[in-house]
Amino acid sequence: MIVSNVSLSSCSKADSAWCAGGSEGHLETTSHGTLSPTGHLVVAVCLGFIGAFGFFNNLLVLVLFCRYKMLRSPINLLLMNISVSDLLVCVVGTPFSFAASTQGRWLIGQAGCVWYGFANTLFGIVSLISLAVLSYERYCTMMTPAEADATNYRKIGAGIGLSWAYSLVWSVPPLFGWSRYGPEGPGTTCSVNWTAKSANNISYIICLFIFCLILPFMVIVYSYGKLLHAIKQVSGINTAVSRKREHRVLAMVITMVICYLLCWLPYGVMALLATFGRPGLITPEASIIPSLLAKTSTVINPVIYIFMNKQFYRCFLALLLCEAPQRGSSFKSSSKVNRPFRPVRRTDNNLTFVVASVGRPTTCPANPTNSAEDQASSDTPKPVAVSLVAHYNG
Template sequence: MIVSNVSLSGCADFNSALCAGAGEGHLGGGSYRTALTPTGNLVVAVCLGFIGTFGLINNLLVLVLFCRYKMLRSPINLLLMNISISDLLVCVLGTPFSFAASTQGRWLIGERGCVWYGFANSLCGIVSLISLAVLSYERYSTMMAPTEADSSNYRKISLGIIMSWAYSLIWTLPPLFGWSHYGPEGPGTTCSVDWTAKTANNISYIICLFIFCLIVPFLVIVFCYGKLLSAIRQVSGINASMSRKREQRVLFMVVIMVMCYLICWLPYGIMALLATFGPPGLVTPEASIIPSVLAKTSTVINPVIYVFMNKQFYRCFQALLQCEAPRRGSSLKSSSKVPTKAMRGIAGTGPRRTNEFLFMVASLGQPAATVPRLGLSCEPTIDITKAPSSDNKPVVVSLVAHREC
């Protein structure tokens, strides 16, 4: 049987809120009281109510759009659906119970419910983090690939989704079998991994969890989006105005993604480390509830950043509200082609091709005479393609420049 250690003899290893509640009754009996004041519980309940409601609405809306419009059913959007599903499960399986606990000032579903709550929320939270890392890698690899992305190939994305769930299970199942354990967290209105036990067994698990489920995904995200921005800057010599606008847009998106990731998850990670390695009582129940609430806000923020700031989804959202077909636009093409797909930097293999680069720039509505001039060392090849059977359609100019040093 999987149980949490909440006896009075464990007060030296657990937080003050748990020890205070142990004198009133066992956690499994449902009489465990939190260490927050009624006002504090009310504030937490309001925050959790807001997070649960808007997280549920946002993620359900994403799933409705995905099911309603076939044009959204591309491989990379399937990965966005995986993020929304994991966030939706947090809103359904976790937030209502912590909300109810905050309104009543005590944990309501017993000891086994606490273990189940800690496992389910940890599983879905890590799936969301790993999926964000997989998403950034997919965008990076698609941009750097020498061939056009196949919008009908779901195999790679499906493997990424399966990997995100398998990876999360690898790190959330061990507490159920003795490597650390799940128990009350902070003031007692939520449950998670026990951050405060000073045993080698618990500390080793928390270190691994911090490195492989928080730091590694963050480094992958920063590396992939950093490379994406670097590739955008490389086209500034070919079309400075287009590159500057694209660079600013992508830079804004990257900064928002990284900042929200840090705001949601870094305080929680720091709190966990302080509770693990700091002296007993360093992290008070009142202070520990703030990082926990911030981590749950990711369920509201993720759909806004990764979906509704996406022009493809936004057009479909507008169409859904207006009960009409979505307006056609360049962003309605396969979303496997990232915004920088129009220009691609490729480093060849072998000593001769090490310094070779390829830039493809699409200039809409520009006559051939306005194609930027290249240096003497470059040999441009200009391909002008007009849209069929229309004089007012824009001209597409593709510029391919090769340089060897």
């Protein structure tokens, strides 16, 4: 079923996405051209580093999560979902493209090429959607603070299920005729067929670009933009420490957005140019660079979203030193009120929001050394004070 739409009979001069080379059944691309032996060697070295570091980083994240109970919070489940999808790319995808680059050709046939393209598309979209869900969850944490309970785990579980279901919706259609998976660039990797000029293929490319690249990016920018706006308002109240935290969160958010664009925007632009540009506009050398940048997300994601997190970093040091992880202070609160209150708190390991909502404020007691006018002035009720304190733990 998988290879029914990519049979050898479809190989032609006009559309040579699939061509069999030799008796071994290796795939070659007559229209894509090829890299020089030195170029293939450079790509193989890059893929080797990406696969090794991506595998190690994401496996380490999963080990930390399984070993330390303090990390098993609802928000961290989303981080684990990102690590799982990135780890699967390093296990079921990168080794095959690495081996193909060492030999200068695709080695595991048509079915293997379709599987490679499907798996990398599936896991890549899962990672992108999970990043968007993570940013939206942090935004919801800011807007509706609440204690972590079973409801939070159900919401995060639903978000994880949504990321996989959404990814399947967009990665399965090429298996059934809406576009197709085939060799990419110099023929050592496989992906969606970007070069076909048919309406069937172009419609799929446009939808994939909008719903799997632009839409997650818009969610990320909107959610973190709202989060930064709230922290800036808090900094206006507590200008000493809060401004420093605001700058740290701002640096973290800018890093997330820049790395997202650096990894995925070149690949999206390359795909659009290959789809709508003239034939041969995208050379093998130009096509392989965006593909490598997209794969580096498997290395960068754990560093940004995990190891920049102080809680994970403490557990990492504890794992190396065989000690119990140190616990840092998680939050403080301040409020000018006259009655006891219970702050509502929600933490996502990077930010803690504390909201105090109270009734009538306190009045200033009369000072016997003051005049009657001063006492009357001090007895005047002041507006209700409500404080929102955001603390950055990353």
